[in-house]
Structure formats: structure tokens, C-alpha cells
Amino acid sequence: MQTVLTESPADAADFIKLGGIVAFPTETVYGLGADIFNEAAIAKVFEAKQRPADNPFIAHIGGLEQIGQVAAEIPDNAQKFIEDFFPGPLTLVLRKANDVPLIATAGLDTIGVRMPRNPIASEFLNACATPLVAPSANISGKPSPTSWQAVFEDLNYRIDCILQGESTEIGLESTVVDCTGSVPILLRFGSISLAMLRSIVPETRTYHAEVNEAPRSPGLKHRHYAPNAKVVLIDFKSEISNFELQISDSGRNAFIGIHEPDTDLKLRKICGSVKEYAATFFEFFRECDRRNIKTIYCETVDETGIGAALMDRLRRAEAR
Numbered sequence: 001m002q003t004v005l006t007e008s009p010a011d012a013a014d015f016i017k018l019g020g021i022v023a024f025p026t027e028t029v030y031g032l033g034a035d036i037f038n039e040a041a042i043a044k045v046f047e048a049k050q051r052p053a054d055n056p057f058i059a060h061i062g063g064l065e066q067i068g069q070v071a072a073e074i075p076d077n078a079q080k081f082i083e084d085f086f087p088g089p090l091t092l093v094l095r096k097a098n099d100v101p102l103i104a105t106a107g108l109d110t111i112g113v114r115m116p117r118n119p120i121a122s123e124f125l126n127a128c129a130t131p132l133v134a135p136s137a138n139i140s141g142k143p144s145p146t147s148w149q150a151v152f153e154d155l156n157y158r159i160d161c162i163l164q165g166e167s168t169e170i171g172l173e174s175t176v177v178d179c180t181g182s183v184p185i186l187l188r189f190g191s192i193s194l195a196m197l198r199s200i201v202p203e204t205r206t207y208h209a210e211v212n213e214a215p216r217s218p219g220l221k222h223r224h225y226a227p228n229a230k231v232v233l234i235d236f237k238s239e240i241s242n243f244e245l246q247i248s249d250s251g252r253n254a255f256i257g258i259h260e261p262d263t264d265l266k267l268r269k270i271c272g273s274v275k276e277y278a279a280t281f282f283e284f285f286r287e288c289d290r291r292n293i294k295t296i297y298c299e300t301v302d303e304t305g306i307g308a309a310l311m312d313r314l315r316r317a318e319a320r
């Protein structure tokens with residue numbers, strides 16, 4: 001059936017109450033929601049996204065009072081992050097509550113929990129009156145959706161409803177931090193940076209620091225964020241002359257970055273800041289595919305603040 005488009009959070013929530021699946025805006029990317037206690041609805045999310053079964057979902061809550069429905073306990077470190085960053089673009093991995101079905105967590109006894117700060121997301125989640133699982137609302141592997149139109153492009157006919165909002169403010173998925181051990185571990189980079197986390201809990205470290213551990217975030221091993229076009233990263237400062245040589249077929253090439261390249265290209269986007277670059281590159285990737293671009297050259301940025309998250313996504317898109 002054709003996907004229903006609505007601007008009404010209450011109307012969208014009605015689909016959830018009937019066991020349906022609904023895409024909705026958040027401050028990071030659009031999510032695809034299903035009632036976390038409805039296993040059949042969660043199965044529909046796997047199917048609609050063509051998501052690998054071993055990739056766990058994040059529980060989305062509309063208010064702090066719902067945490068106890070999804071998490072069994074809140075360790076001290078998690079409590080500190082909650083005080084500073086909830087609601088916002090941060091997901092905390094906690095021990096899951098017994099009632100959360102294993103299909104939501106891909107069999108894990110932990111669960112990611114996030115409380116979005118986007119007002120439409122809050123209104124929608126509160127109207128649902130239950131926590132939702134909500135992966136990004138794209139076909140698995142594709143660039144994440146930062147507009148309702150991008151969701152429609154991937155999921156029309158595959159989901160019940162799209163709650164329409166503005167293009168997302170941040171444009172990158174939430175920071176994921178595992179709080180189940182003695183020190184917090186940053187599993188996925190996002191707009192809440194390692195430095196911001198360390199200002200609250202100084203011991204916080206990145207996952208990569210320990211090589212002998214089993215993968216903590218199953219989703220990270222899958223193909224991600226990739227347009228059909230090939231993605232090539234270039235360091236503008238050191239490689240620019242090289243870059244000009246590489247552009248032999250400029251009619252089918254594109255560029256996104258901060259500096260203006262002195263080369264003919266079919267499509268280019270020059271961003272005024274790293275923040276703008278991070279907010280717009282997923283949509284730029286989609287635009288490149290619509291325009292049948294062959295290679296997208298992406299300028300590298302310094303890996304501080306949101307630059308670390310942007311570089312993480314660009315590398316994954318390049319490595320597909």
C-alpha cells in the first residue's frame with residue numbers, strides 16, 4: 001500500500017498503536033519507528049529496511065520516565081550523561097529490561113536508549129505512549145535520510161506512514177556510548193564528541209583502543225552510508241594537484257567539501273563550515289545518484305568535534 005504522508009504526530013502515532021511502522025524526523029536523521037513491545041511490528045522494520053538480523057535497534061523514548069521500561073538499571077556514568085545530554089543526539093547502551101523482546105536487540109542483553117530533542121519527535125513519541133525501536137529510515141547500506149523525501153525515495157510502499165518534518169538539523173546519527181562496563185566506551189562517533197563526553201566522565205575511551213574485544217556494536221561491521229557512486233576522499237591541502245589529474249571524466253564527477261576546486265565538475269557543493277558539510281553530505285550523496293554521478297570526491301576535514309563523526313561516515317562510504 002502507498003505510504004501515508006502526514007504532518008500530524010497524533011495521526012502518525014495511530015499507525016503505531018495499530019502495529020504499523022512510521023518514519024519520523026529527529027534532530028539527527030529520520031527514524032523508522034515500531035512499538036518496542038510488538039514483535040510483529042519490529043519484524044516489519046527488518047523487512048522494510050532489508051536490515052541484517054544481527055543489527056540491534058535503538059530504543060527511543062519521549063520522556064525520562066520511560067527509561068525503566070527499556071533498561072534494567074542506570075549506572076552512575078550513564079546517569080551523568082543523561083543529566084547533560086538528554087534529550088539530544090546521544091544513545092546510551094544499558095542492560096535491557098526483561099520485557100524488551102530479543103528481536104529488538106538482535107539477541108543482546110543490552111539496549112541502546114535515546115531521547116530525541118526534536119520537538120516533532122517528542123510529540124510523536126509521547127503520542128505513541130510507548131518506547132519505539134527506530135533505526136535510520138533508509139534501506140540498509142544506503143545514505144541515511146535527512147529529509148522526508150529521502151525516506152519516501154527508499155521506503156514508499158514499504159512502510160505505513162511518514163511523519164513529515166523539516167530536514168534534520170545535525171544530519172549524522174547519534175553518538176553511541178556503551179555504559180555497561182566500568183568505563184564508558186564510545187562505539188559510534190556523532191555530534192556529541194569524545195571531548196564533550198570526557199568533560200563529564202574523563203575515563204571515557206573509544207572502542208578502537210582495545211583490539212582484543214569482540215565487536216561491541218554489531219552494526220558497525222556492515223556496509224554503510226554508501227551511494228551508488230564511488231566515494232573518494234581527498235586531502236585538499238596535500239593532494240590538490242593530484243586531484244586535478246584524477247578528474248579526467250569531469251562530466252560525471254562531483255565534489256563536496258569546504259574549498260572550491262579549480263576543476264570542471266558536473267556537481268559541486270561548497271560548504272561554509274564542517275557543521276554544514278556534516279548536515280548536508282548524505283543528501284548530496286543521494287542527489288549524486290539521482291544525477292548518475294560516477295565518482296564523488298569528498299574533502300577530508302580535521303577530526304575534531306563533529307569532524308571526527310563526519311570522517312567516520314566518509315571512510316565507511318569509501319570502503320564499501
Ligand code: TXA
Binds near residue numbers: 055058093108173
Ligand atoms: O541518530 C540515531 O541514532 C538514529 C535516529 C533515528 O535516532 N538511529 C540510528 O539507528 O542511527 P541505526 O539502527 O541506524 O543504528 C543503530 C546503531 C548501530 O550501529 C547498532 O549496532 C548500534 O547502534 N547499537 C544498537 N544497539 C546496540 C547495543 N545494544 N550494543 C551496541 N551497539 C548497539
Ligand code: MG
Binds near residue numbers: 135136144
Ligand atoms: Mg542506520
